[in-house]
Amino acid sequence: MTDRPIRVLIAKPGLDGHDRGAKVLARALRDAGMEVIYTGLRQTPEQIVETGIQEDVDVIGLSILSGAHNHLFPRVMELLREKGAEDILVIGGGIIPEDDIPALKEAGIAEIFTPGTTTQAVIEYIKERAQQS
Amino acid sequence: MTLAEGILAGDQRALARLITMVENRPQEAISDLQALYPHTGKALVVGITGPPGAGKSTLVGRLAKKLRQLGKTVGIIAVDPTSPFTGGAILGDRIRMQELATDPGVFIRSMGTRGSLGGLAKATHNVIRILDAAGKDYIFVETVGVGQSEVDIVKTADTTLVVLVPGLGDDIQTIKAGILEIADIFVVNKADRQGADRVVAELEMMLDLSNREAAWRPPVYSTIATTNKGIDAVVEGIEGHIQHLRQNGQLEVRRRERYRTEIMAIVEEEIKARLLDLWSAGGLEQLLEKVAAREKDPFAAAREILQPITGNGKGGTP
Numbered sequence: 012m013t014d015r016p017i018r019v020l021i022a023k024p025g026l027d028g029h030d031r032g033a034k035v036l037a038r039a040l041r042d043a044g045m046e047v048i049y050t051g052l053r054q055t056p057e058q059i060v061e062t063g064i065q066e067d068v069d070v071i072g073l074s075i076l077s078g079a080h081n082h083l084f085p086r087v088m089e090l091l092r093e094k095g096a097e098d099i100l101v102i103g104g105g106i107i108p109e110d111d112i113p114a115l116k117e118a119g120i121a122e123i124f125t126p127g128t129t130t131q132a133v134i135e136y137i138k139e140r141a142q143q144s
Numbered sequence: 145m146t147l148a149e150g151i152l153a154g155d156q157r158a159l160a161r162l163i164t165m166v167e168n169r170p171q172e173a174i175s176d177l178q179a180l181y182p183h184t185g186k187a188l189v190v191g192i193t194g195p196p197g198a199g200k201s202t203l204v205g206r207l208a209k210k211l212r213q214l215g216k217t218v219g220i221i222a223v224d225p226t227s228p229f230t231g232g233a234i235l236g237d238r239i240r241m242q243e244l245a246t247d248p249g250v251f252i253r254s255m256g257t258r259g260s261l262g263g264l265a266k267a268t269h270n271v272i273r274i275l276d277a278a279g280k281d282y283i284f285v286e287t288v289g290v291g292q293s294e295v296d297i298v299k300t301a302d303t304t305l306v307v308l309v310p311g312l313g314d315d316i317q318t319i320k321a322g323i324l325e326i327a328d329i330f331v332v333n334k335a336d337r338q339g340a341d342r343v344v345a346e347l348e349m350m351l352d353l354s355n356r357e358a359a360w361r362p363p364v365y366s367t368i369a370t371t372n373k374g375i376d377a378v379v380e381g382i383e384g385h386i387q388h389l390r391q392n393g394q395l396e397v398r399r400r401e402r403y404r405t406e407i408m409a410i411v412e413e414e415i416k417a418r419l420l421d422l423w424s425a426g427g428l429e430q431l432l433e434k435v436a437a438r439e440k441d442p443f444a445a446a447r448e449i450l451q452p453i454t455g456n457g458k459g460g461t462p
């Protein structure tokens with residue numbers, strides 16, 4: 012993968028006000044050799060999808076703390092499908108109850124990382140999956 | 145449908161994908177770039193450079209928004225440094241351009257500097273072409289700093305903005321030689337901070353003293369990008385400079401100079417690649433041996449390598 016860095020969009024949908032976790036992950040991914048497009052706080056699903064397409068990312072990482080994931084995550088998937096961009100791998104992270112995870116995966120989120128997941132685990136997951144495509 | 149056809153039909157994904165190809169596997173992008181070429185030449189290219197954190201991205205976002213209000217479409221290429229240790233990068237310029245993300249008349253692409261500076265300049269140049277073919281009226285290229293790499297990238301611009309801020313201290317002295325040459329327009333951003341007037345005055349003085357050709361004296365604007373203050377004037381300044389270039393024929397002269405550079409770079413690259421190909425079967429190593437043993441000098445060795453194209457002597461393959 013030396014000639015082709017994996018490109019990842021780290022986005023924070025929803026209204027919650029801090030992005031420490033997202034920034035830590037962004038830096039870890041960079042240190043693992045990836046190009047991380049970082050867009051800051053309070054993204055709408057529309058902004059996230061347009062950004063993912065324009066930046067031609069391999070992966071979109073959604074981080075959320077506000078509890079609006081059940082609405083926002085599937086909305087992102089829906090928009091990606093509308094744009095014919097459902098091949099982009101979408102993963103989610105943040106405070107997400109176990110009970111919500113099956114429905115989110117059903118909606119097309121490839122994996123959900125709950126608090127306590129190491130950044131190393133996320134890196135390995137992305138490397139494995141992004142190389143397949 | 146080819147990527148080029150998709151781009152001409154307005155497909156954003158095709159556009160994004162060809163840019164990726166230009167970055168990752170430039171050889172494979174050639175036929176699409178060729179197909180797009182007849183559709184290029186209409187966009188105006190604006191380079192933006194300046195020290196880290198000067199407000200370049202915020203400014204580009206504001207300028208783009210203003211141009212959209214004037215009915216123009218905009219492409220933005222935002223270049224951030226790649227970590228030389230890991231090859232990774234955090235590309236964060238879009239944070240300041242959020243509200244443009246869903247505007248169909250704006251296409252933003254972030255790029256890492258990656259490996260070679262020459263490679264970056266070439267990739268940037270081709271990405272500009274792609275956005276041009278996609279019908280963008282204005283294309284902004286943001287790069288950080290004012291080093292040689294930026295100068296190279298900026299050379300592909302029709303108009304170059306150098307962004308400065310108060311509080312750079314002596315830095316303005318050390319960078320002034322470089323910026324004098326590349327700036328068509330100066331912007332002193334963060335005018336809400338103390339010392340902005342002094343930076344403007346210093347720049348004006350520097351311009352007074354410079355013996356640079358008087359046909360165009362770079363205007364100096366002060367802005368507060370965060371509150372949109374002074375943005376309209378900068379847009380007018382950009383248009384004014386383009387107008388000036390058009391009127392005295394310089395726009396065409398500058399562009400022609402770029403075609404020359406571009407073509408010669410391709411020729412150079414091809415020649416090098418082909419010769420190295422011809423000599424790859426060990427012939428080069430043998431030549432090196434002879435040079436090392438003082439049986440041949442480097443000039444003679446180089447001439448021998450060039451023989452297949454210069455046709456001197458025996459010619460043909462080595």
Ligand SMILES: Nc1nc2c(ncn2[C@@H]2O[C@H](COP(=O)(O)OP(=O)(O)OP(=O)(O)O)[C@@H](O)[C@H]2O)c(=O)[nH]1
Pocket residue numbers: 195196197198199200201202203237240288333334335336337367368369370371
């Ligand atoms: N006070 C003040 N802050 C500003 C102004 N313009 C931008 N900023 C702030 O300066 C910081 C950097 O702005 P950016 O637009 O990211 O600067 P940049 O030059 O693109 O930065 P790099 O791409 O990292 O080199 C942000 O926090 C902006 O909000 C301004 O006119 N006044």
Ligand SMILES: [Mg+2]
Pocket residue numbers: 200201202236237286
């Ligand atoms: Mg920036």
